[in-house]
Amino acid sequence: MHCTQCGSLNEAEARFCAECGTKLVSGIQQSQQQANHEQAATVETAATAGGSNEYVEKGKVISRQFFFAFAKEALKGPMVASRKVTGADMINGIIAHVLFALLLPLFSYFTAKNFSSGFITIPFGATVVQPFIYLLIYLAIYTAVVFGVAKLMKSNVTFVEVMSRFGVFNVLPAAVLLVAVIFSLISATAFSMFLFGVALLLFVASSLAVIFSVKEDNVSGGIDVYYGLIIANIALVIIFAIIGDSIVGNLIDDLENSFYGF
Numbered sequence: 313m314h315c316t317q318c319g320s321l322n323e324a325e326a327r328f329c330a331e332c333g334t335k336l337v338s339g340i341q342q343s344q345q346q347a348n349h350e351q352a353a354t355v356e357t358a359a360t361a362g363g364s365n366e367y368v369e370k371g372k373v374i375s376r377q378f379f380f381a382f383a384k385e386a387l388k389g390p391m392v393a394s395r396k397v398t399g400a401d402m403i404n405g406i407i408a409h410v411l412f413a414l415l416l417p418l419f420s421y422f423t424a425k426n427f428s429s430g431f432i433t434i435p436f437g438a439t440v441v442q443p444f445i446y447l448l449i450y451l452a453i454y455t456a457v458v459f460g461v462a463k464l465m466k467s468n469v470t471f472v473e474v475m476s477r478f479g480v481f482n483v484l485p486a487a488v489l490l491v492a493v494i495f496s497l498i499s500a501t502a503f504s505m506f507l508f509g510v511a512l513l514l515f516v517a518s519s520l521a522v523i524f525s526v527k528e529d530n531v532s533g534g535i536d537v538y539y540g541l542i543i544a545n546i547a548l549v550i551i552f553a554i555i556g557d558s559i560v561g562n563l564i565d566d567l568e569n570s571f572y573g574f
Contacts, residue, residue, distance in 0.1 A: 378404050386483035390518075394477040394525040402472045405479030412482045412515070413447035414440075415489035419508055422496040450551055451478070454519065457547040462526040464543075466534030469526050477525045481518030485511045519548055 315322060317334035328335055382404035385393040397405070421439040428434055459474045469477075492507035523540050 374403060374407075378407050382480070383408070383483050383487075386480045387487065390481050390484065391521065391525060394480040394522070397473060397476040397480060399470060399472045399476070401476040401479075405472075405476035408479035408482045408486060409448065409451045409475075412486040412489065413444050413451060415486055415493055416447060416511075417441075417443035419489060419493045419496055419504070422493060423501065423504065423508075426496065426499055426501055451482075453551055454478075454544075454548065457551075458522055458526060458544060461523060461535075461540040461543050464535045465527055465537065465540055467526050467528045469528075474522070474526055478518070478522045481521050481525075482515070485514040485518060488514060516548075520544065 315329040315332065315334055318329060318332045320329055320331040322330055382393075382401060385396070386408075417440045420443070421434060421436065424434045424439060455471070455475045455478055458478065459469075459471045462469050462474060488507055488511040492504045492511060495504035495507065520541060523544050524537060527537050527540070
């Protein structure tokens, strides 16, 4: 048996090398160790693949739940669907908000590219990424405002339920925006702009409808829905003005820099 350290030849039964004293490993032991390493690597690879497959399956389940259950019911009857949601619909509500917040600036980006005809470089970050983040912040703040109004109306709803109900109403505006983006991609500018306007009107209607959704008929006391709508409208205008001014200001700066070559 050869020593793996110095290469000296030793007796078959020797446990240590006669030259350097290194512990000797027989061929059988080496084969067993190699087999153990290979088995461990196989198990690790299988576990990794199993974890990846698990995430893929979870993604498929979430997609089916959103498109074939949550969105379908929201399009069929938004008010009825909004009153049926629970805290378990949180992910579906988040998906609806994310889609709306992403599709709106995407439409603006593709429409701006159509109008620029390649003469002006439209910055993707200032046109899509920044507005997307700002819109998510806006939706979160407005949800908090509606939650506060719900508490003033003595409604027994949680923040997650308010967010999910708002997500139900945002499904229709997001669907119209998706169609508008598709028509913008094929340069049907006039019709896509019309759909964009419809989507904005639907979003305003959704922002107001969620107030009626959180009002519970079997609960007495609290402020009237009318005053809840006034509070929500004031908050809607203020938040939108602040965030809109920031978005427009950044976009104008980036367009000027792009135009002058900075």
